Amino acid sequence: MKCVIAGAGVAGCIVARALARVPGLEVICLEQVAASDHSESGTGLNVGPNAVRALLEHDPQLHAAVLARSYLWHTWRISLTDGTELFRLPLSQVADNPGIRIRWSELYTALRGEAAGLIRYDTRITAVSRAAANGRLSVEIDASGQPERIDDIDLLVAGDGRYSLVRKLLAGAPPITQHGVVIFRLLVPDTSGGLVDDYEQWFNGPNRLLAFRVPGEAVYIAGTFPIEPGAPVPDSARDGAWLASLYTPHARPPSAQCAWMIEQIRENVDNIHWARLQESPPLYALPDAPVLLLGDAAHGMVPTLGQGATQAIEDACVAARLLEAGLREPHAEVAALITRFAALRDERIRFAMQFSLEASDTLLAGADPVAGTLAKTEPAFLSQLERLYRDITRV
Ligand SMILES: Cc1cc2nc3c(=O)[nH]c(=O)nc-3n(C[C@H](O)[C@H](O)[C@H](O)COP(=O)(O)OP(=O)(O)OC[C@H]3O[C@@H](n4cnc5c(N)ncnc54)[C@H](O)[C@@H]3O)c2cc1C
Structure with missing residues (x-):
């Protein structure tokens, strides 16, 4: 099986580390900035x-x-x-x-340092498509200026932040x-x-x-x-x-x-x-594609209670646990794992968003x-x- 993670940000790095432990699973984490970027x-x-x-x-x-x-x-x-x-x-x-x-910059340095070897830097996702025949996904990437393509993706984890291109391309830009x-x-x-x-x-x-x-x-x-x-x-x-x-x-x-x-x-x-x-409203899954959205890609919340990165970490820890255990199974059901994630997280995220807004x-x-x-x-x-x-x- 092949899993692509969009973005080596807060959520992406945590999930990449966990999935790398699954035998036989190819994990590719794509990050648009260079390894030397300490913005x-x-x-x-x-x-x-x-x-x-x-x-x-x-x-x-x-x-x-x-x-x-x-x-x-x-x-x-x-x-x-x-x-x-x-x-x-x-x-x-x-x-x-x-x-x-x-x-x-230090949070990113710590998270990316512990996911070293799993991240392809200077690699920006530019397009996502779904094969009609088997439902698997493909992504087009700009790798240090060179166009490339990754096919046959069984799971795409969107950890590409508040302006998520994956969400925009597959579900439309969220209302803000x-x-x-x-x-x-x-x-x-x-x-x-x-x-x-x-x-x-x-x-x-x-x-x-x-x-x-x-x-x-x-x-x-x-x-x-x-x-x-x-x-x-x-x-x-x-x-x-x-x-x-x-x-x-x-x-x-x-x-x-x-x-x-x-x-x-x-x-x-x-x-x-x-x-x-x-x-922007929460969205964790798409009806017809093996995509799991995490962190800001899934839910943009007001930062009043400092819960944006905080909930991205909670999301990622839950997703990492579920996926690491589920994808070890011989006949792993990716869609069922994504549905389970959404069921586990929806009420908690809605609460965090509503409370953050009230506190504003x-x-x-x-x-x-x-x-x-x-x-x-x-x-x-x-x-x-x-x-x-x-x-x-x-x-
Ligand atoms: C004003 C403000 C203050 C905030 N203060 C706090 C705070 O005090 N505490 C807190 O918990 N949260 C805070 N947040 C929220 C926090 O910044 C985010 O919620 C958090 O960074 C989201 O993590 P993430 O993993 O979803 O995305 P990110 O950490 O943003 O990571 C996304 C990654 O994806 C990469 N990427 C994007 N597009 C592509 C692409 N096409 N191809 C490849 N890579 C791509 C990016 O380069 C980035 O590395 C604040 C936000 C704002 C706006």
Whole structure:
């Protein structure tokens, strides 16, 4: 049998490692970037306790490799930009273990390093087709500028991220819902003198900063501000002074933490990575093709609770377990395995998406961050958070 994995990202690498253990299964993981690519475009990630637990249970070696490049995430604190604290949550209250904080490039380095030998870099999928005779798939690829083709694929795992070409070609581009919030991300050298460490957020009206320290003496800063739903990022945002003013409190001076971050934003506006708060509906399987969609290719969720990569890891651990066991069987039923994956994951993913959206209330135009944050100290929110962080999908 032959399995092709589209993308050596978060989900693709985890699945590739597991499938490589199946005797007689040919595993080819295709990645469009070069092996030397260490893009920081995502800059930093907080990965939830649920993914850390899922990875530990599924693949302790990979868990160790990722944790070696991370700092632990123990506490979640929310304040106003003048320093008034609203919320302080030790994660031990709602989770079995800490989450992690990591640079994007380091997460990829750890995952790809542990899948070495299985990944073909500089190899971009450009087309996918299905043979009418036997239902098997073919992919066309651009391998370092040379066109090639891989035929007779029994299983195609789409781990090719939020703009998944596999999903677009086989099921059409997913509808995207915009929620009217700009998100920007920045990684800066840690010159804060210890002001910023574990995961924190700060509000000035609905405009919010988020920051944490990551290995490599750097601080990850993300900011959000409301716009009209569907509107592009405004040109004014590219002006550091304008952007910094969104987070500068009027009545009182900014706290020392926020003064430092506001200065970083002003000085580094040209290095900012822009995005918008958006989501797309889940899709794990196709009715007539042996394709399993994972991670962002399967479900684009709003990043408010840091569940994008987190759920990509959960997806991949479940898929890896199911497929590794199922494909060892002499008459493996690929379609049945894909259906089982969808049945196991659908409710959990819908919950994670809905809860992430509900938790975005304080980022929207006209939001009251004080009332919204205080509501997050109530049992109704904390019990949902506990469900998110503790109830991982087990096969
Ligand atoms: C603003 C923002 C902030 C975020 N913050 C967080 C956070 O703090 N915590 C968190 O958990 N998540 C966060 N996320 C989400 C997270 O980045 C993604 O959910 C996660 O990376 C998805 O993993 P994946 O494996 O599905 O795809 P990816 O990790 O994106 O991997 C896809 C891979 O496929 C490759 N690829 C794509 N197309 C092709 C092709 N045609 N041929 C070959 N290869 C291809 C890509 O190069 C890439 O390596 C954030 C997202 C955004 C937008």
